[in-house]
Structures are given as C-alpha cells and as structure tokens.
Amino acid sequence: MTDHDELDAILAGHAGREGALLPILHDVQAAFGHVSEEAVRRIAQALNLTRAEVHGVVSFYHDFREEPENRPVLKLCRAESCQARGIEAMVAALPDNPRVAVETVYCLGLCSVGPAAMVGHEVHGRLDAARLGALVESLA
Amino acid sequence: MTVVRISDDAAALACEANAVAAAFAKAGCTVERVSSWGMHWLEPMAEIDGQGFGPLEPEDVAAVLAGTSAKAIGVIAEHPFIARQQRFTFARAGKTRPLSLDDYAATGGWAGLKRARELGPEATIAEVTTSGLRGRGGAGFPAGIKWTTVAKAAGPIKYIVCNADEGDSATFADRMVMEGDPFMLIEGMAIAGHAVGAGMGYIYVRSEYPHAIAKLQAAIALAVPHIAPFEVEVRVGAGAYVCGEETSLLNSLEGKRGEVRAKPPLPALEGLFGKPTVVNNVLTLAAVPWILANGGAAYAEVGFGRSRGTMPIQLAGNIKHGGLFEVGFGVTLGELVDEIGGGTATGRPVRAVQVGGPLGAYHPPADFHLPFDYEAFAAADGLIGHAGLTVFDETADMSAQARFAMSFCAAESCGKCTPCRIGSTRGVELIDRIRARSGRVADKVETLPQMHNARKAPRTLAEDVTLLEDLCETMKFGSLCALGGFTPYPVLSALRHWPEDFGMAAPEQEAAE
Numbered sequence: 299m300t301d302h303d304e305l306d307a308i309l310a311g312h313a314g315r316e317g318a319l320l321p322i323l324h325d326v327q328a329a330f331g332h333v334s335e336e337a338v339r340r341i342a343q344a345l346n347l348t349r350a351e352v353h354g355v356v357s358f359y360h361d362f363r364e365e366p367e368n369r370p371v372l373k374l375c376r377a378e379s380c381q382a383r384g385i386e387a388m389v390a391a392l393p394d395n396p397r398v399a400v401e402t403v404y405c406l407g408l409c410s411v412g413p414a415a416m417v418g419h420e421v422h423g424r425l426d427a428a429r430l431g432a433l434v435e436s437l438a
Numbered sequence: 439m440t441v442v443r444i445s446d447d448a449a450a451l452a453c454e455a456n457a458v459a460a461a462f463a464k465a466g467c468t469v470e471r472v473s474s475w476g477m478h479w480l481e482p483m484a485e486i487d488g489q490g491f492g493p494l495e496p497e498d499v500a501a502v503l504a505g506t507s508a509k510a511i512g513v514i515a516e517h518p519f520i521a522r523q524q525r526f527t528f529a530r531a532g533k534t535r536p537l538s539l540d541d542y543a544a545t546g547g548w549a550g551l552k553r554a555r556e557l558g559p560e561a562t563i564a565e566v567t568t569s570g571l572r573g574r575g576g577a578g579f580p581a582g583i584k585w586t587t588v589a590k591a592a593g594p595i596k597y598i599v600c601n602a603d604e605g606d607s608a609t610f611a612d613r614m615v616m617e618g619d620p621f622m623l624i625e626g627m628a629i630a631g632h633a634v635g636a637g638m639g640y641i642y643v644r645s646e647y648p649h650a651i652a653k654l655q656a657a658i659a660l661a662v663p664h665i666a667p668f669e670v671e672v673r674v675g676a677g678a679y680v681c682g683e684e685t686s687l688l689n690s691l692e693g694k695r696g697e698v699r700a701k702p703p704l705p706a707l708e709g710l711f712g713k714p715t716v717v718n719n720v721l722t723l724a725a726v727p728w729i730l731a732n733g734g735a736a737y738a739e740v741g742f743g744r745s746r747g748t749m750p751i752q753l754a755g756n757i758k759h760g761g762l763f764e765v766g767f768g769v770t771l772g773e774l775v776d777e778i779g780g781g782t783a784t785g786r787p788v789r790a791v792q793v794g795g796p797l798g799a800y801h802p803p804a805d806f807h808l809p810f811d812y813e814a815f816a817a818a819d820g821l822i823g824h825a826g827l828t829v830f831d832e833t834a835d836m837s838a839q840a841r842f843a844m845s846f847c848a849a850e851s852c853g854k855c856t857p858c859r860i861g862s863t864r865g866v867e868l869i870d871r872i873r874a875r876s877g878r879v880a881d882k883v884e885t886l887p888q889m890h891n892a893r894k895a896p897r898t899l900a901e902d903v904t905l906l907e908d909l910c911e912t913m914k915f916g917s918l919c920a921l922g923g924f925t926p927y928p929v930l931s932a933l934r935h936w937p938e939d940f941g942m943a944a945p946e947q948e949a950a951e
Contacts, residue, residue, distance in 0.1 A: 319693030324674055358695040360677030361645050377607030378792055378828045382755035404679060406646055407610040410478035410753060410760030411449050419648040423452030
C-alpha cells in the first residue's frame with residue numbers, strides 16, 4: 299500500500315464523523331510520523347477546508363509534527379511537581395546524546411512519583427540523575 | 439492459591455509494578471490487576487488478604503510470601519492514610535478491577551443510573567442541585583444550575599462533554615478515575631445525558647494519558663448495553679494545555695485550533711457545534727453516580743461552608759506521602775501537608791505549597807490554617823483549582839517559580855487575547871531583569887530626539903516590580919480565560935510572600951495569631 303492509499307484509507311475511515319480533523323491528524327501522525335504538506339492538502343480537500351485552516355490546526359498543537367523525528371523520543375515532565383523533585387538540576391547535568399530526542403512535556407500526571415518520563419506509552423517514575431542517564435542511554 | 443492484587447494505574451506502572459506482578463506470577467500466585475489505593479509512595483504495592491506490602495521490588499516477593507517482609511504495612515483499610523479519608527468518588531479505589539463489569543456491579547455500580555431513570559430528568563437534576571455539587575475542574579460552578587440551563591435550552595440535539603484534559607501539574611485524580619474506575623465516569627455521563635436530554639457524550643482526554651485512553655475505550659465498549667441509547671466517545675487531545683479551558687476544548691473537539699471563545703454565549707446554550715452542551719470535569723461527573731445512588735442530601739451533609747461533599751485532593755511534589763486523599767471540604771492546608779503528607783520527601787522544612795496547579799498561588803506555611811474551601815482560598819488570594827498540592831522545600835527559588843509561571847503561560851497561550859499572548863512574554867523578560875537586578879536602560883527608539891515623552895533614565899528594581907504588578911493586573915482582568923487571568927496568582931503570591939527572592943527587603947515577621 300502506498301502512502302497515498304494509506305492516507306485515503308485514513309480519510310475514508312473518518313468520513314462523516316463530527317469534528318473529524320483531530321482524529322485524522324492523530325492517525326496521519328501515527329502512520330507517517332509527521333503531517334506533510336501533501337497530507338495537509340489532501341485532508342483539506344477531503345474535509346472541504348482551506349489548506350490554511352488545516353495548517354493552522356497542525357501548527358497549533360504540540361503533538362503534530364511538520365517534519366518527522368526519526369530518533370527515539372523521551373518525553374520528560376518538567377512541570378512544577380517534577381521541579382520540586384529536582385528535575386531541572388537533572389536536566390542540566392544530563393549529557394547531550396545526539397541519538398535521542400529529549401522533549402519537554404507539561405505533566406504526565408505522575409506528580410506523586412516524579413520526576414517522570416514517558417517513552418512511547420511506557421512510563422518511568424522516581425527518576426534520579428543516574429536512572430535518567432541510563433534511560434537515555436538505553437534508547438540510543 | 440494465593441491471590442495477589444497489584445495496581446495497574448500508570449503511577450504504579452511507572453514504579454515497575456509489572457515486574458513485581460510478574461515475580462508474583464512466577465512464584466505461583468494468581469495476580470489480579472486492580473485500581474490504585476492512592477498511596478503512591480508505597481507503589482508498587484501488593485495486597486494479599488487485605489494486608490498491604492510496599493514499595494516492592496521483584497526481589498521482595500519471596501519474603502512477602504514467607505510472611506517475613508519488612509515492607510508489610512498491615513491492613514490497608516486501617517492504614518491511617520486510608521482510615522482518615524471519606525471516599526465517595528474513590529470508594530472503589532484499590533478494590534476493583536477497572537474493566538470488570540462484575541466487580542463494578544457488585545460494588546454498587548449502575549445504581550445511580552437506575553435511580554435516575556426511575557426519578558426522571560427533573561428529579562435527577564434536583565438531586566444534583568440538592569447535593570451542592572460544584573464543578574471540580576477549578577471554577578466551582580454549581581453543577582445543578584449548569585444542568586438546568588442545558589435542560590431548559592431548546593433544541594433536539596444536546597451534548598455531554600467530559601473535560602478530561604487534566605494538564606495541571608500536581609493533578610492526577612482524573613487520570614486515576616479513568617484508569618481505575620472508568621465505568622463510574624461513563625455512568626455519570628449517562629446520568630447527565632438522561633437529565634438534560636442529551637444523546638451523545640464526548641470524553642476529551644489529553645494525549646499524555648495513553649493508559650487512560652485505552653481503559654476508557656475498552657470500558658465504553660463493555661458499557662454499551664448499560665447506557666444505551668446514550669453513546670460515549672473518546673476524543674484525544676494533542677498536547678495543548680489551553681484545551682482544558684472549556685470553550686477552547688469545544689473548538690478542539692470541533693476540529694479547530696484550540697482557541698478560547700468569548701463568553702457569552704455560554705456553552706450551556708451554544709456549546710459543541712453550537713448546540714446546548716454540559717461541559718463538566720471528570721471528577722464532577724464521577725461524583726454523580728454516588729449522589730444519585732445515595733441521595734443529594736447525603737452528599738451535602740459533608741463539607742464546609744458553600745463547598746459541599748468531598749474533594750479528591752492530590753498530594754504531590756516534594757512530599758513524603760504523595761497520593762490521593764479524598765476528604766470532605768474544610769480540612770486545613772497544614773493538616774494535608776504536615777500530618778497526612780508527612781512533610782517533605784527530602785526532610786527539609788516546607789517553603790511553599792502551590793495549590794491548584796500552574797495557575798494557583800504559592801502559599802507559605804503561614805497559610806497552613808486555611809481550610810480547604812473555594813471561598814476561603816479565594817479570600818487568601820488563592821484558589822483550590824483541581825485540588826492539586828505541590829510541596830516545595832526550602833531550596834526552592836520563588837522568583838524562578840514566578841518566571842516559570844510566566845514562561846508556561848507564554849508557551850501555552852492560545853494567542854487569542856493580547857494580555858495573555860504578549861503579557862506573558864513581557865512578564866518573563868521583566869522577571870529576568872528583576873532576577874538579574876539589571877534595571878532597564880532606555881532602548882534606541884526611546885532615546886530618539888522626537889520621543890519627547892519616553893523615559894531616558896534606567897528603571898530601578900522597585901519600578902520594575904511595580905511594573906510587574908501592573909502587568910499582572912492587566913493580565914488578570916483583561917484576559918479572556920483563566921490561563922492569562924490566573925497566571926498572576928503564582929507570580930504575585932511569590933512576590934508577596936518571598937520578596938527577598940526578588941531582591942527586595944524581606945517582609946517583617948507578622949505577629950503570631
């Protein structure tokens with residue numbers, strides 16, 4: 299199945315659904331790792347929206363990428379509760395690893411067992427500098 | 439065969455509960471995955487015949503089964519942390535398997551919906567009004583009044599929208615409901631649908647909660663025969679904090695940018711797709727089955743002042759006993775932090791407690807007498823919000839926390855209104871200057887000869903602080919929603935209680951009360 303067909307299949311799967319744009323974008327992001335300009339064009343056509351409207355939505359939400367991220371992604375919670383448990387000092391001391399994308403999220407809801415991180419759907423709590431370093435290394 | 443119960447809540451999973459569960463299974467036990475008791479400092483916790491053990495590692499399994507474990511905590515239900523609580527919404531926490539319809543029905547599930555159907559829509563709303571239930575998302579608006587407005591609105595199509603975009607730091611009660619007792623939330627939505635005449639409900643869950651999304655989807659599929667003809671669908675957010683604001687959430691559900699709408703029109707009259715819509719928080723809807731099953735009056739018996747019923751309070755940050763503590767309103771902040779929470783995890787003195795998430799005020803220990811009540815916190819220039827407490831020890835730098843509040847607002851602003859969009863960025867710059875004690879020198883444009891009225895002298899620290907207060911006032915009263923409107927709470931509270939962190943003179947010690 300080509301990318302083209304896969305995109306059409308996603309669009310067909312959401313046909314007639316109320317407020318379908320976000321679910322479509324989630325599926326496109328999951329299938330292709332990003333929402334390309336070509337995808338924006340086809341989604342706009344299918345939903346009878348302008349490309350500007352679809353681009354506006356894609357660029358508004360942090361989850362949607364316009365360029366793919368091919369490295370493994372570690373989402374690190376740096377909100378207040380994890381700050382209170384020392385995440386900022388751990389981030390400052392974290393050696394830079396070019397093979398892992400470390401991204402900031404505001405809150406994984408693990409505030410009582412922080413500092414916390416998420417890789418895919420896998421959650422990690424009670425991190426300290428050593429455990430965080432090992433986690434990054436394990437992804438590289 | 440020994441039955442071992444271990445939570446599969448994300449907080450337990452983050453502490454390697456799966457490895458502990460696998461170790462028990464390997465030792466020949468039957469492992470049941472249940473919801474979490476909410477004693478998160480003890481996760482992963484195992485329960486065997488009512489006795490608790492935690493926090494466990496796989497190596498501890500042999501000692502637990504031999505009865506020699508040093509990690510035994512005795513009977514869980516009698517643990518002081520549990521015994522002190524009044525659990526209405528979290529009555530099943532730790533006791534049932536989240537996706538077991540049998541467990542749900544055996545613990546009083548569906549009784550609220552059954553009674554609502556017997557009572558009819560009007561009497562159902564009357565029960566909710568009697569209960570005094572107020573919106574648990576933060577604003578504290580009476581649920582009964584909102585439901586009445588939607589019920590009386592004209593039109594054949596109405597919606598129930600559950601706001602599960604729990605983005606505030608220190609809050610996880612919504613997540614625990616969705617992961618631990620999803621049928622209760624679905625039942626609450628079905629009752630709301632029955633009461634106001636809505637046929638469709640949406641649960642808008644943030645994408646940072648993949649476990650909650652999976653549990654809800656599975657639970658909805660199982661619950662269809664119980665809630666029909668009412669339908670529920672999960673919609674997933676996309677990483678925008680502002681979508682927790684109800685009108686921005688509605689735009690997001692409609693497939694638009696999550697920009698805030700001006701009110702009026704109220705969502706109760708023109709909400710999702712322009713139709714009358716009940717937008718309630720997870721905890722509000724989750725409280726409804728209990729209220730219908732036990733009566734609104736029973737719920738209203740508990741509480742303090744105009745805040746009736748119980749509040750699931752979340753203890754987080756640098757706290758020894760972090761977790762979920764559901765209790766009637768009126769418990770004091772000091773009891774929560776010192777007695778129940780056991781003080782800080784690091785053992786250092788508490789410096790500040792932020793109540794209500796990133797938009798809530800920082801409170802010093804001098805505020806520990808405050809009772810947990812919407813009005814009492816408002817009177818102390820704070821808010822209880824979604825009842826999350828983040829504890830900081832004495833190493834916290836409060837001007838850095840104030841700066842974070844502004845930068846968070848700048849990062850998450852939807853951009854619709856100017857005080858929030860631009861004010862937050864100017865706020866970060868201003869706090870940076872205050873922290874650097876650098877003052878501000880007139881820039882190139884200001885020094886042009888034609889700029890007669892522009893100030894040429896550098897601004898002093900005191901003037902910068904006054905400007906920050908002024909900016910906060912503009913944001914507070916000029917923003918469309920709570921993001922810009924409440925960001926001044928953490929900033930101003932930090933400035934008021936810890937001026938020494940901003941380079942100002944420390945306040946004189948207030949006389950003891």
